Amino acid sequence: MAQQDGHVATAGNNAQAIDGDTGRSFQINVDQAGNGVFAPNPGTPDQLVTNIFFCNYMHDFFAMLGFTKEHGNFQTVNSSGPGKGADPVVAPAHPGPVFGTATMLTRADDLAAEMNMGLVAGPKKRHTANDAHVVFHEFAHGVTNRLVGGLRDANGLREDQSRAMGEGWSDYFALTIPSFFQEREHTVIGDWVVDRPDGIRQRPYDDQYPGDFGGIGKTLDGLDYTEIHNVGEIWCAALIETTRRISAKLGSKERGYRITWQAVVDGLKLTPKNPSLLTARGAILRALKDLRGKLFTQTEYPEVRMAAWGSFARYGMGFDAFCPNASFVGCRAGAALPPAGHED
Numbered sequence: 389m390a391q392q393d394g395h396v397a398t399a400g401n402n403a404q405a406i407d408g409d410t411g412r413s414f415q416i417n418v419d420q421a422g423n424g425v426f427a428p429n430p431g432t433p434d435q436l437v438t439n440i441f442f443c444n445y446m447h448d449f450f451a452m453l454g455f456t457k458e459h460g461n462f463q464t465v466n467s468s469g470p471g472k473g474a475d476p477v478v479a480p481a482h483p484g485p486v487f488g489t490a491t492m493l494t495r496a497d498d499l500a501a502e503m504n505m506g507l508v509a510g511p512k513k514r515h516t517a518n519d520a521h522v523v524f525h526e527f528a529h530g531v532t533n534r535l536v537g538g539l540r541d542a543n544g545l546r547e548d549q550s551r552a553m554g555e556g557w558s559d560y561f562a563l564t565i566p567s568f569f570q571e572r573e574h575t576v577i578g579d580w581v582v583d584r585p586d587g588i589r590q591r592p593y594d595d596q597y598p599g600d601f602g603g604i605g606k607t608l609d610g611l612d613y614t615e616i617h618n619v620g621e622i623w624c625a626a627l628i629e630t631t632r633r634i635s636a637k638l639g640s641k642e643r644g645y646r647i648t649w650q651a652v653v654d655g656l657k658l659t660p661k662n663p664s665l666l667t668a669r670g671a672i673l674r675a676l677k678d679l680r681g682k683l684f685t686q687t688e689y690p691e692v693r694m695a696a697w698g699s700f701a702r703y704g705m706g707f708d709a710f711c712p713n714a715s716f717v718g719c720r721a722g723a724a725l726p727p728a729g730h731e732d
């Protein structure tokens with residue numbers, strides 16, 4: 389948190405978590421030992437505002453993976469070098485519902501992003517700001533909108549498949565970040581905020597997740613793949629499966645997560661505007677190849693590569709999958725692995 393005299397505040401160089409009514413951040417008093425004393429005032433959004441400040445954590449998480457000022461991250465002041473500043477994430481906690489439940493508005497590098505968090509309708513009246521899944525999900529939208537060709541206009545995810553992946557990438561980070569720190573894997577998103585054990589997606593993201601690339605644009609077996617969040621599930625399921633399989637191959641959850649997160653972020657940078665799922669799959673495989681000798685050895689590479697290919701193939705994005713463009717029309721599933729001698 390940002391240090392000021394005698395207290396810390398939920399407003400710093402990269403994130404400004406504020407009360408949607410007053411525009412003010414929450415000031416937390418610091419005791420003589422230098423520890424923050426968290427004492428939210430009852431009847432105020434202090435707790436919500438503090439939780440939204442998870443954005444600060446996300447800034448550091450993605451900076452570690454290479455979403456830095458050169459790549460258009462969210463910072464008021466860039467200490468040195470290229471990249472434009474003046475663009476923190478401004479994140480108000482609104483007392484009532486907001487359009488879209490919770491939203492992230494990303495603009496070009498040097499214009500602030502805006503994350504709006506509101507109340508979910510329902511008997512329990514839970515607030516999206518209090519659910520880390522939602523804060524992580526919304527923040528990740530900012531990252532993908534900037535990294536996929538969006539530095540100048542934050543507008544690289546317009547086609548249906550591209551927008552769907554925006555949702556899938558956001559679910560992927562929102563789930564795997566908590567999963568990394570806990571013994572049990574999180575496979576359901578938004579369950580707390582809507583107070584439903586099955587959360588806000590069609591099925592849990594476990595290894596039984598049923599959809600695949602060939603279902604895009606269709607409705608079958610009670611699953612609807614004509615809407616972007618729903619199609620995003622297929623993408624998220626494939627990325628989580630990749631994380632699992634790489635972890636299993638290397639016998640290390642820590643390495644599996646680290647490698648997959650890195651390949652996904654590096655892949656975003658290699659992905660052209662308005663990608664299809666297959667284009668983005670190719671970028672991740674290329675990123676993995678570039679990570680040889682960095683996060684894993686040359687000897688480990690074939691196993692890591694095939695773990696990724698196997699995961700994509702499991703969700704219909706194998707070597708022989710096809711789509712004519714990035715719309716939801718004409719997607720054909722394929723389960724083949726690449727032939728011997730194929731590059732990535």
Ligand SMILES: [Zn+2]
Pocket residue numbers: 525526529554555558
């Ligand atoms: Zn979203």
